[in-house]
Amino acid sequence: MSLAGLPQHQGGADDLARLLARALLAGHWQPGEAFPRELDVCAHFDVSRNKVRNALASLTATGLIERTAGRGTRVREIGEWHLLDPLISDWMTGIDSLDPKLVRAIFAFRYSAEPVVARLAAEAANADDIQRLETAFQGMTRTAMNPEERGLHAEYDVAFHDAIYQGSHNLVWRQMGHLLRPSIIALIHSSQAHVHHEHEGLDDSLARHNEVLETIRRRDPSAAEHAAREVLKRTAIDLGIVDDPPASSGAVPAANAHTDLEEFS
Amino acid sequence: MSLAGLPQHQGGADDLARLLARALLAGHWQPGEAFPRELDVCAHFDVSRNKVRNALASLTATGLIERTAGRGTRVREIGEWHLLDPLISDWMTGIDSLDPKLVRAIFAFRYSAEPVVARLAAEAANADDIQRLETAFQGMTRTAMNPEERGLHAEYDVAFHDAIYQGSHNLVWRQMGHLLRPSIIALIHSSQAHVHHEHEGLDDSLARHNEVLETIRRRDPSAAEHAAREVLKRTAIDLGIVDDPPASSGAVPAANAHTDLEEFS
DNA sequence: GCTTGCCAAAATGTCTGACATTTAATAGGC
DNA sequence: GCCTATTAAATGTCAGACATTTTGGCAAGC
Numbered sequence: 001m002s003l004a005g006l007p008q009h010q011g012g013a014d015d016l017a018r019l020l021a022r023a024l025l026a027g028h029w030q031p032g033e034a035f036p037r038e039l040d041v042c043a044h045f046d047v048s049r050n051k052v053r054n055a056l057a058s059l060t061a062t063g064l065i066e067r068t069a070g071r072g073t074r075v076r077e078i079g080e081w082h083l084l085d086p087l088i089s090d091w092m093t094g095i096d097s098l099d100p101k102l103v104r105a106i107f108a109f110r111y112s113a114e115p116v117v118a119r120l121a122a123e124a125a126n127a128d129d130i131q132r133l134e135t136a137f138q139g140m141t142r143t144a145m146n147p148e149e150r151g152l153h154a155e156y157d158v159a160f161h162d163a164i165y166q167g168s169h170n171l172v173w174r175q176m177g178h179l180l181r182p183s184i185i186a187l188i189h190s191s192q193a194h195v196h197h198e199h200e201g202l203d204d205s206l207a208r209h210n211e212v213l214e215t216i217r218r219r220d221p222s223a224a225e226h227a228a229r230e231v232l233k234r235t236a237i238d239l240g241i242v243d244d245p246p247a248s249s250g251a252v253p254a255a256n257a258h259t260d261l262e263e264f265s
Numbered sequence: 266m267s268l269a270g271l272p273q274h275q276g277g278a279d280d281l282a283r284l285l286a287r288a289l290l291a292g293h294w295q296p297g298e299a300f301p302r303e304l305d306v307c308a309h310f311d312v313s314r315n316k317v318r319n320a321l322a323s324l325t326a327t328g329l330i331e332r333t334a335g336r337g338t339r340v341r342e343i344g345e346w347h348l349l350d351p352l353i354s355d356w357m358t359g360i361d362s363l364d365p366k367l368v369r370a371i372f373a374f375r376y377s378a379e380p381v382v383a384r385l386a387a388e389a390a391n392a393d394d395i396q397r398l399e400t401a402f403q404g405m406t407r408t409a410m411n412p413e414e415r416g417l418h419a420e421y422d423v424a425f426h427d428a429i430y431q432g433s434h435n436l437v438w439r440q441m442g443h444l445l446r447p448s449i450i451a452l453i454h455s456s457q458a459h460v461h462h463e464h465e466g467l468d469d470s471l472a473r474h475n476e477v478l479e480t481i482r483r484r485d486p487s488a489a490e491h492a493a494r495e496v497l498k499r500t501a502i503d504l505g506i507v508d509d510p511p512a513s514s515g516a517v518p519a520a521n522a523h524t525d526l527e528e529f530s
Numbered sequence: 531g532c533t534t535g536c537c538a539a540a541a542t543g544t545c546t547g548a549c550a551t552t553t554a555a556t557a558g559g560c
Numbered sequence: 561g562c563c564t565a566t567t568a569a570a571t572g573t574c575a576g577a578c579a580t581t582t583t584g585g586c587a588a589g590c
Contacts, residue, residue, distance in 0.1 A: 050572090050574060051574095067542065069582070070583070084350075106436075109438060112382075172373075172374035173374060313544070319543095334572055336569095337571075
């Protein structure tokens, strides 16, 4: 595949890396395929070889591509991508055609990890952490009704979940807050197709988020773990990963969600 | 701090980055402190500015340092380091004076995460995964008796735990296998001080590892989760994170391990 | 026909020197 | 005392030449 369809480069420093990375993440090239040569990239975007090399160095550092002298540049398998690198998370956000396999993998990770993190947060969170959770939740509530503020609502959503990871007060868990943004932004695009139950879905989602906040505030680890899992069950429905329950209680899809999620890599 | 005490550079390409990174990870510079200028590094190691810039680009990509034109280069806070970047894991392995805060943080993460991962592995592992677990375990058993093969034993240990993460068949969890190596290598150095119970400790550790293998093989998720936690309780003792139990049953330190671990960030 | 060795082409990696840009400090003028 | 212009110092960028690695082809020799 060539560089033909890509947008124009605007001159920013890491902008070229971002551009190429997003094309890769969107599947513009297949894994194993050859990536354009340095000089071709230089010619197409009319930039110096230096900038191209810097950009390709970023792509190499994140595991997206692999370069060897004399051979050229090849696209690596998805399994080799450094999904936990903040750069990757940054590049992923806002890609409309993100590989569904990736969205499911990230969500499956969150589904298994976030309850444990919420438990840790209920044990370790301090006043600042709870304050962050609270303001994020209030922001979510305030922007829930207005469809115009969908993007802002997502940002508060990200902030809420990130506050859980921060609240764990563990250096490693804290790093994973970055994965939240692409996962939650994907939810916006995905839920376009599920508008039929928007209001009930949002109310339900808010109630479950509130439960997480309250359980962490009162330092109840087991309840926090449970509440976080309930939030993610709701999210699984909104992401279209599991079927919408037949407007019944809401606890029904639990088993489905569990078994379904485990099948995806 | 200057470059005075650092070893000599051998000419490898990413070798300079490794050298500087290990000095950073070992605490040779304090967070917030100024890092030597490009030209000073060039002069000290007698390499071209190009190589220095490449090395510093790696350190920047992993969040170890922060560079701004005109200002210079500064060392970032530990909380900003990209601990999940494979490069960092690679650089960390074998550092004898690794920050104990880091060792504890990584272990606390494993203690909360690995049981969940073992559960997933018991649900998703295929024949190849179980084969990997088995050969790793056999390697651990074979090298357990001989103190000469301590390093090899650690490698099999890493392979065993990595196989658990691989067995989860989740793209995100798989990335975290890299964290195992520094954590387990640290165990070697640390357990030098606890030689008084080497034999019993190793036997006990092997038995617990075997339990993980068997529960995954028979696809018993809850048992696998429990077994993985038991392995890590043993590891906590060997790492010196919790006190050695008074030679009693072995289930006693459980509560201690749990409460102790949660206090560390 | 098959192998072996050599050479040339193509790609990435490296060096060097000059220049650009950003930041911070400093000296001067009002 | 404050604002501004200048200077110094550091990182960022450029352009061109050269080095190194890999691949493939071609030809000589068995």
